[in-house]
Amino acid sequence: MTRRAALHLIPTAHPGDVSGLEALIDQGRLSPPEIVAILGKTEGNGCVNDFTRAFAVAELGTALAPRLGLSRAGVLAQVAMVMSGGTEGGLSPHLLVLTVENTQEPATGALAIGTAFTEAFHPEEIGRMAQVEATARAVREAMRQAGLSSPGQVHFVQVKCPLLTTARIGEAVSRGKAVATADTYESMGLSRGASALGVALALEEVPRAALSDGVIGHDLSLWSGRASASAGVELERNEVIVFGTSPEWAGDLCIAHAVMRDAIDLPAVQKALRGAGLSTDGGQLGPEEAGRLVALLVKAEPSSHGTIRGRRHIMWDDSDINATRHARALVGGVVAAAVGRTDLFVSGGAEHQGPDGGGPVAVIARRQ
Known part of the structure; x- marks a missing residue:
């Protein structure tokens, strides 16, 4: 039996908003037993006391429990929940619901x-x-x-x-x-x-x-x-x-990745976009190409040496706003400008994730 993966991007009005998820289920467009993971961006501070993440996880578990015939704890035991706090700058809070289904479709890779x-x-x-x-x-x-x-x-x-x-x-x-x-x-x-x-x-x-x-x-x-x-x-x-990419899976989704060498490495973002079959033409994605973009996931981190390409930044010196919050806003702006969208999974804190001050970027898109 061949498997097929799907991603459902759902905007949220607040960290506990599960109405979009419930609507997709009620409309028959999403089958709860096929959900393997849910990623989300919530509008907390992304620090130790960011309980928007826990709130979102609890509400998702509560919403799915009766639909899966499980307790909330049972849902959380089997569905990976990755809530990333912090939507600084123009980043838009959202959920990414990942599903896997068995299909009779031929494997296409x-x-x-x-x-x-x-x-x-x-x-x-x-x-x-x-x-x-x-x-x-x-x-x-x-x-x-x-x-x-x-x-x-x-x-x-x-x-x-x-x-x-x-x-x-x-x-x-x-x-x-x-x-x-x-x-x-x-x-x-x-x-x-x-x-x-x-x-x-x-x-x-x-x-x-x-x-x-x-x-x-x-x-x-x-x-x-x-x-x-x-x-x-x-x-x-x-x-x-x-x-990953497997020749044994079916569907129209593909994935590519690259590594940003620093927070403003736009060419790396464009390389990942091209790898997923999206035409950048050196500028921002057009509406049709942006519509084929399913998800963009990227890490953001202030460089430890306090500079970007030789010029000083103050992300580590700001006592009012945490450094990772600055980094999410900065990288979020760079990738949003590249794709013409703001519902992007930009996660702060990139220790050992890419080079110092940079981070990996992955693009998931529908084939043309």
């Missing part, structure tokens, strides 16, 4: 999707090699689920990972365990970084011998060109979604 989950992490494992290795195992399992036999078939890996809170740190200390950091915000970066290095390990981008607790969040020369990790308070495990 198309987008393939697989998901997998790690076990829940102990607080002392977050940001350390235990998280790296568990993530690598989950990536390999998601590849197996998608029928992707080679790392070269993988274009993008989206990970949702946990962070440390004061309560989680205290629980570890009560057992005599030391955590990677007592700074809850710093724990987000360490968790993202460990997750990204797990992707790099699974995709053979970084050798196991180069990895240790000490390099996580420090040796930025080690990175994945296909990893995107988003940290949140709403979970304790890593949830992994692998996007």
Whole structure:
């Protein structure tokens, strides 16, 4: 039996808005049992106390529970939920609902999707090699689920990972365990970084011998060109979604990726667009091409050296607005100008995800 992947992009009015999802289901355009993952951009601050992510996950679980004959916890146990907080600048809040169905259509070579989950992490494992290795195992399992036999078939890996809170740190200390950091915000970066290095390990981008607790969040020369990790308070495990191309899948969706070398690397965005069959002609996508764009996913991160192509930026020096919020707005503006749309999955915090100050970008589009 051939499989076919589909993506449904749904605008949201607020973080708990599931009306668009429910409407698609009620209209028969979306089958709940076929949902394997939901990605979303919510309008929180993207930091430790961004509970718009947890609110969205809870509402999605509640909406799907009766339609799947499960409890809310049952839904969240089987459907990967990746809510990325922060829609700074002109970014538009939305959901991306990923479905996989069996079909009688002939395999044509198309987008393939697989998901997998790690076990829940102990607080002392977050940001350390235990998280790296568990993530690598989950990536390999998601590849197996998608029928992707080679790392070269993988274009993008989206990970949702946990962070440390004061309560989680205290629980570890009560057992005599030391955590990677007592700074809850710093724990987000360490968790993202460990997750990204797990992707790099699974995709053979970084050798196991180069990895240790000490390099996580420090040796930025080690990175994945296909990893995107988003940290949140709403979970304790890593949830992994692998996007690739398989000759055994059917459908009209294709995916391509590139790596932005810095926050204003427009040519890299255009390279990914061309790889997905979209004509850029050196400028913004026209209405027809923009209509074929199904999703654009990209990582954003301020460069650690405080410059972009030799010119100073102040993202790290602004005490009022978090640096990753600046980066999301900046990169969001660059990619929006390239595609003529603002409903884009721009995720902040790119530790070990692309080179310092840059990040991977993936484009999913319908074939002409």
